[in-house]
Amino acid sequence: MGSALSVTKHLQDVVQLTGKEVLLTCKVNKDGALAQWYHGDKEVNNSSKVSMVQKGRTFELRIRDVQESDGGYYRVKVQHKNAVVESTALVQEKLRVSRTFQDVKATAGQEVILKCEVNREDVTAEWKKDDKLLTEGRGVVMEQRGKEFILKIKHAQKSDTGFYTCLVKSGSEEVKISAEVAVEEFDKEWRILNFSLQTRNKLEAELTQFRPKLEPLRILLYGPVGSGKSSFINSIDVLFKGQMATGALADSAEAGYSFTKKYKTHRIEVKGRSEVLPFVFNDVMGLEDKKQDNKPEGVAPEDIISALKGHIPENYMFRPSAPLTEEQKSYNSDPSPTDKVHCLVCVLPADKITFMTDDVFSKMKQIRETASDMGIPQVAMMTRVDVECPVAKSDLRKIYYSMKIKEKMQECSNRLGVPMNCIFPVKNYHEETKVVLEVDVLILDALSHIVNFANDYAKLNLLG
Numbered sequence: 016m017g018s019a020l021s022v023t024k025h026l027q028d029v030v031q032l033t034g035k036e037v038l039l040t041c042k043v044n045k046d047g048a049l050a051q052w053y054h055g056d057k058e059v060n061n062s063s064k065v066s067m068v069q070k071g072r073t074f075e076l077r078i079r080d081v082q083e084s085d086g087g088y089y090r091v092k093v094q095h096k097n098a099v100v101e102s103t104a105l106v107q108e109k110l111r112v113s114r115t116f117q118d119v120k121a122t123a124g125q126e127v128i129l130k131c132e133v134n135r136e137d138v139t140a141e142w143k144k145d146d147k148l149l150t151e152g153r154g155v156v157m158e159q160r161g162k163e164f165i166l167k168i169k170h171a172q173k174s175d176t177g178f179y180t181c182l183v184k185s186g187s188e189e190v191k192i193s194a195e196v197a198v199e200e201f202d203k204e205w206r207i208l209n210f211s212l213q214t215r216n217k218l219e220a221e222l223t224q225f226r227p228k229l230e231p232l233r234i235l236l237y238g239p240v241g242s243g244k245s246s247f248i249n250s251i252d253v254l255f256k257g258q259m260a261t262g263a264l265a266d267s268a269e270a271g272y273s274f275t276k277k278y279k280t281h282r283i284e285v286k287g288r289s290e291v292l293p294f295v296f297n298d299v300m301g302l303e304d305k306k307q308d309n310k311p312e313g314v315a316p317e318d319i320i321s322a323l324k325g326h327i328p329e330n331y332m333f334r335p336s337a338p339l340t341e342e343q344k345s346y347n348s349d350p351s352p353t354d355k356v357h358c359l360v361c362v363l364p365a366d367k368i369t370f371m372t373d374d375v376f377s378k379m380k381q382i383r384e385t386a387s388d389m390g391i392p393q394v395a396m397m398t399r400v401d402v403e404c405p406v407a408k409s410d411l412r413k414i415y416y417s418m419k420i421k422e423k424m425q426e427c428s429n430r431l432g433v434p435m436n437c438i439f440p441v442k443n444y445h446e447e448t449k450v451v452l453e454v455d456v457l458i459l460d461a462l463s464h465i466v467n468f469a470n471d472y473a474k475l476n477l478l479g
């Protein structure tokens with residue numbers, strides 16, 4: 016009779032390099048036994064991939080060219096008469112990296128994503144920056160999706176620069192993926208602006224005490240709907256009043272596309288004084304692409320040009336498809352020097368410049384060229400810097416350290432044809448309940464330049 020059927024040599028777990036061969040061996044104590052092999056639940060058949068061999072009491076399974084799909088549990092079921100015994104082993108490809116991440120160069124404020132993948136799921140990972148363990152928080156998020164590992168740095172800052180490693184482990188196996196992340200920001204501000212209260216008050220005093228050669232100087236703001244023209248006028252109003260304005264001019268960004276169709280002069284009162292500032296603002300929304308659905312057509316470039324020359328009367332209602340002509344009664348054919356525009360300011364939202372069509376820019380160019388022919392100084396104001404740049408959002412004092420802001424200003428300059436030194440980034444008051452020093456300084460700085468340009472122009476061209 017002898018002893019009962021039993022396994023004398025069990026299958027051994029195997030970790031093998033991809034492409035190599037795996038040999039599983041099982042031995043029993045009886046002659047004439049039969050074996051069936053399983054990979055998971057599926058019975059294994061002889062193929063070019065696997066072959067099963069029996070040598071007396073020994074059973075072998077050979078797997079050639081091991082790939083990921085060959086991984087998993089293998090089981091051999093050995094039968095002798097009515098008795099059955101089994102042995103099981105795990106076959107795995109050796110842990111390896113199937114996708115690495117590359118070095119990253121980002122500008123401050125961008126999102127940095129490092130993504131890598133290994134060939135197995137039975138792993139854990141840790142992330143290191145310069146050999147120090149990284150933890151989540153402050154915009155740093157780590158994720159595992161099966162075999163994939165992702166590190167996200169939401170608004171990368173200069174301090175996030177470093178050597179990043181993802182260390183993936185399974186038991187005693189370990190693989191590493193590393194790369195350099197460089198987050199760039201200027202070491203020095205490329206335009207000097209002092210954000211002290213002293214500077215603010217000095218700039219404000221200069222403007223309130225300013226006596227231009229011509230009064231009032233007229234500043235025309237133009238730009239697409241939602242670019243922040245009304246908000247800018249509103250902000251100036253807030254700044255000189257020293258408190259939040261009640262009758263807000265700005266349209267909510269979500270309130271469809273209502274826009275200023277009326278040619279209206281905005282005068283700014285100064286706190287504690289009965290007089291108004293010696294410069295005034297008009298804003299016209301212009302140049303929207305007619306074809307874009309839901310958007311209203313902007314004021315015709317011809318009308319903006321007429322406004323530059325002083326032909327558009329106060330309270331005139333613009334009709335986009337029918338610009339004002341000399342023959343019409345409302346046409347101001349004999350404008351006084353103060354009816355004319357003394358500085359043309361193009362208002363562009365930092366977060367939308369990239370998405371504006373060439374068509375819109377070519378219309379702006381038409382206006383700019385006319386203004387240039389007339390010698391009218393031109394400035395571009397870049398609004399919504401806080402929306403576009405997290406560095407500016409968290410600290411406006413850093414605005415001229417931000418590469419992103421410089422990049423956007425460069426884009427304004429290239430597409431609009433205005434030199435960099437005539438472009439001013441500003442943040443408007445839009446949801447604040449208190450005045451903010453940094454907001455004031457940026458606006459006052461831009462405004463001082465605009466007013467001085469306007470005054471120089473008036474002096475040279477409009478006064479005998």
Ligand SMILES: Nc1nc2c(ncn2[C@@H]2O[C@H](COP(=O)(O)OP(=O)(O)O)[C@@H](O)[C@H]2O)c(=O)[nH]1
Binds near residue numbers: 245246247
């Ligand atoms: N975050 C932020 N929002 C702004 C800024 N300037 C304007 N806005 C918002 O942008 C939207 C459009 O502004 P508005 O002044 O009505 O644009 P307009 O059509 O050119 O007169 C409004 O919702 C404003 O509150 C800014 O500097 N930062």
Ligand SMILES: [Mg+2]
Binds near residue numbers: 245264265266274
């Ligand atoms: Mg408006």
